[in-house]
Amino acid sequence: MIDKLEFLITVASEKSFSRAAELCGVTQPTLSAGIKQLEDSLGVLLVNRSSRFHGLTAEGERVLEWAKRIVGDARAMRQEVRTLREGLSGQLRIAVIPTAEGIVSALTTPYREKHPHVRFKVISASSAEVMGMLDNLEIDAGVTYLDNDPLGRVRTVPLCSERYRLLTTAGNPLGDRDRVTWTEVGKIDLCLLTPDMQNRRIVDRLIGPDVAPILESNSVILLYDHVKSGRWATIMPEKLAKTMGTEPPLRSIPIVEPEVGHEIGLVAPLRDPVIPLVGALVAEAKALAESGRLAD
Known part of the structure; x- marks a missing residue:
């Protein structure tokens, strides 16, 4: 059944x-037969289909919610x-929004020291993708915004709080300033994350949705590399800018009026009992938060 x-x-x-x-490691006929057997055992049609997938039926949507709960519990039990x-072992799967990639090692490094038989798979994803993968049991935990979009039932x-800097070089517009306003930043040429990223939606609300960036990318490394070339500017979280490096000629300039911060944190399934790998990660996140190391 599982x-x-x-x-x-x-x-x-x-x-x-x-x-x-x-993805399931079976042939398509085997998968189709398995779903048909599930339908027969429940006495309802779960999937609207011909030769292609056309969505779930109303009954299928409800069974899907139960399926996620049952499969999640079965995996936790195993x-x-x-x-x-054997002790804590296996692979811990984590999805992280690009702007929070600079803080992940503060979780994984002490975790690895305590549990040396655990392996990590860390992928970069938008906030919506993080929550979707968590809901679909594709990851064990995520690092994302906690205070912007609704999160649903998660732990x-x-x-830390994400605060923003103008990352540029001294010879560029505003590059000689000690601080700048969001209005001023909205008047210069920028390279920014793509609109599917929540960071970009936050930035758009502050500089205005009509501001068109001269370059868009879903990679913060690509944005940083363009700025480092000396002819570009971007908006980047302060901690990420520090992680990537702000040595001259780069300048990391605080953006004020208003000073904005958005909460970043760990999200994990709200399940009791907690999966051991995830429980250890939650404990590590709480210790990191209490230490204040990310507040600097």
Whole structure:
């Protein structure tokens, strides 16, 4: 039964039988037969389909919610039994918004020291993708904004406040200033993250949605590299700018009027009992928050 529920979760996430089968490691006929067996056992149609996936039925949507809960609990049970036998081990999957990538090592490094048999898979994703992957059981935890978009039923641990800097060079417009306003920043040429990123939506509200960047990218490394060339400017969280480096000729200039901060933190499934790998990560996040190391 569990494998068939996993089939349903993956099909709903991928919206494709072929991609779902590939991810589940089975043939497409095997996946389709598994979902059909699930439908037969429940006595309802779960998937609207012909030769293609056309969405879930109303009953399918409800079963999907139960499937996520049951599969999540089954995985937690298996991991807890393995932990009792072998200690904490396995892979911890984390998705992180690009602007928070500079703080992840503050979680993973002490975690690794305490639990040397744990491996990490850390991917960069938009805030919406982080929450979607968490809901679909594709990741174990995420690092994202806590105070902007609704998060739903998740466990949260606040870590730090994201504050913003104009990253530029001394020879560029505003590059000789000690501080700048959002209005001033909105009048110069900028390279920014793409509109699907929540950081970009925050910036748009502050400089105005009609400001058109001269370059957009979903990579903060690409933005940083352009600024470092000496002819570009971007808006970057203070901690990320420090992580990437602000040695001359780069300048990291505080943006004021208004001074804005948005809360960044860990999000994890609200499940009891907690998956051991995730429970250890939550404990590490709480210790990091209490230490105040990210407040500098």
